[in-house]
Amino acid sequence: MFTRIVKMEFEAAKVAAFLSNFDSVKDKIRAFPGCNFLELYRDRTDPCIFFTYSRWENEQALEDYRKSELFKKVWTTTKSMFRSKANAWSVDTLHSLN
Incomplete structure (x- = not known):
C-alpha cells in the first residue's frame, strides 16, 4: 500500500465550486477499486x-483510476479552477502510530 498526496492551488473565486464538485465525487473516488482511504x-x-x-x-490501482472515465471527468473539472499547476507525491509509509 502507498499514499498519494496532491497539492492544489485554486483561484479564490473558484474555491466554492471546487468544494461542491469534490463533495459530489468523493464517494465515487473512495469506492474506486484499490482506493482504501481518501481525505x-x-x-x-x-x-x-x-x-x-x-x-x-x-x-x-492508482494508474487504473488515473486511466478511468471518473478521473478524466474529475481532473478536467478540477484543473480548470487552478491558479497554478498541481504537485503530486507518491510516498511509502515507514511508520504509522494510531
Whole structure:
C-alpha cells in the first residue's frame, strides 16, 4: 500500500465550486477499486490551497483510476479552477502510530 498526496492551488473565486464538485465525487473516488482511504485538507494560512491524501493498494490501482472515465471527468473539472499547476507525491509509509 502507498499514499498519494496532491497539492492544489485554486483561484479564490473558484474555491466554492471546487468544494461542491469534490463533495459530489468523493464517494465515487473512495469506492474506486484499490482506493482504501481518501481525505481532503485545507491549508490553514491560504484558504485557496488544498491537499488530497489517498491510500492505494498498489501503483496499478492508482494508474487504473488515473486511466478511468471518473478521473478524466474529475481532473478536467478540477484543473480548470487552478491558479497554478498541481504537485503530486507518491510516498511509502515507514511508520504509522494510531
